[in-house]
Amino acid sequence: MPNDRLRDAILRNGMTPVGIAEKIGVDPKTVERWITQDRTPYPRHRHAIAALVRESESYLWPNAVTPEKASRLGQNEVIQVYSRRSSVPYEVWRRLIDRAEEHIDILAYAGLFLVEQDPGLIDTLRQKAQDGVSVKILLGDPTRPAIERRSVEEGAPGVMAAKIRQVMQYYNRLGDTSDVEVRYHETTLYNSIYRFDDEMLVNMHVLGIPAPHAPVMHLRRLSGGDLFRTYADSFDRVLLSSYKLERTEVAP
Template identity: 50%
Template sequence: MWHQLFRAARDEIGVLAYAGLFLAEDMGIMRVLAQRARAGVAVRILLGDPDGACVAERGSDEGVGESMAAKIRNALVHYRALREVAGVDIRLHDTVLYNSVYRADDDLLINPHAYGIAAAHAPVLHLRRTEDGDMASTHLESFERVWACSSSV
């Protein structure tokens, strides 16, 4: 599903997560992100600041402590190759995430976060933006708010 989502993007790909390590470790996904960026698709990746208070709290909430920050640092190592690709922008945020957001144009995969549950064990919802003000638009607005307060890697 992730490959299909990102391959279909024509204008924009967005990732908003704390670590999203499963994406960074998938060489096929990494190739798709690079290919889409080279084809003119804007790729924006937002990961949690491994030194931030929100990541520390999420690690504590999930009972994994410092490993949450370690996952982000690991993902950043994997994303290093993408940082050299024009059209890819990777940033860090220190915000509370209620959902992880994975976007390809108007199609979104939303991973709601549940207290004490690792994101990988929570459900994923598929939404499609059909008009302003719909459920997908709400998640896209949230992405933009986090982007606005993020910092470059």
């Protein structure tokens, strides 16, 4: 059975089996066997290929990394834990946004603080998109019950929907900028996720506590680790169920 994940990752990065073979120092026929016969490379070759195609080992070879090893690697993916989001230095957000070259993914209900702490964020996102960065922003649908339930749980009825409408006044300025998607969701939000290529800030949510006062994990993806991928997969699942609203539907 062929390894379609490996083949797709190689092609998606504009590479060929021959090119991969040259870079890691093996025979091209060996790479072909890894693809067509789903042979598992030695660990040193898995590490090298995963780095070249910017995928995790656990994704390319699901059976090669034991759950125990993936768990140990996942622990090493944690760079920093902040007791509350408000204690994350602004410089951290700015560095992650500025260095992103492929993806900027935002999953929140509103995430209004991002544009409040950086008035130039919209222009930055527009420029990033023009430079080829894929920008995906998933916000809560202010017309759905889940949003009002969150407001009530935090003791501020109506506030969350108002924040979403307020932040949309900023994101609407992006217009139809290529490579920028602003979409809506109505999922129960267990975590807000802010992904910048291979780094991520995960804002955990605690019942009755506003997001600025809840903990944040700073993660950096490691090949073979499973913690970063867990949250990346969560973002992707919400993305699949997200949808667009007409601007008039989110107007005050």
